Every structure is written in structure tokens, then in C-alpha cells.
Amino acid sequence: MQSIVFIAYLVLGLFQLAAVMAGLEDWVGLHWIIAAPLALFIAYMPLIGTVIGMFGAVTAWHWSWLEAGGLFFxxxxxxxxxxMGAGVLENFSNRS
Structure with missing residues (x-):
């Protein structure tokens, strides 16, 4: 189970990194060779990476804002x- 979660987390991170890279390419006009290492740095800045990544998904990939928000949130x-489901189940198990 842990390996499946790790693989899913890795794939999600690669999609988010690609969205940040697409945002840099589209917004700033950088070549992908320059945008790739810059995206690695920017993607780990919570607010800036999310904004640029959502912008990249919307403008470069032509996603809706809802889809881009789903990718990041x-x-x-x-x-x-x-x-919350675990908390509710724990609450019900404590009552009996």
C-alpha cells in the first residue's frame, strides 16, 4: 500500500512540476531548458509555486481554473x- 501511495505522490508532483514549468514558459517566455531548473526551485515555494502552476495549467494546457485547483488542492x-471520516468512525466506536 505504501508503494502505491508513494507512486501516486510522485506522479502528482511531476504533474505539478510540469504545470509550474509550463507557466514559466508561457508567462515569462523562457525556454524549457531554463524553465525546468527554475521550476524545481519555484515548485517548492507554497504560494508562488501554486499560483504559477495553476496559471500554467490554465494558460498552457487550457484547463479550467477548477481543474487546475483540483490538481493543486x-x-x-x-x-x-x-x-474527518476517521474521526467520525472513532467517535462512533468510542460510544459503544
Missing amino acids: GPFLVIAVIA
């Missing part, structure tokens, strides 16, 4: 739902 929502 979707995993957070899934984890929040799982955590």
Missing part, C-alpha cells in the same frame, strides 16, 4: 475527507 481535500 485536490490531495488536500482528499486527506481532509479521510481525516
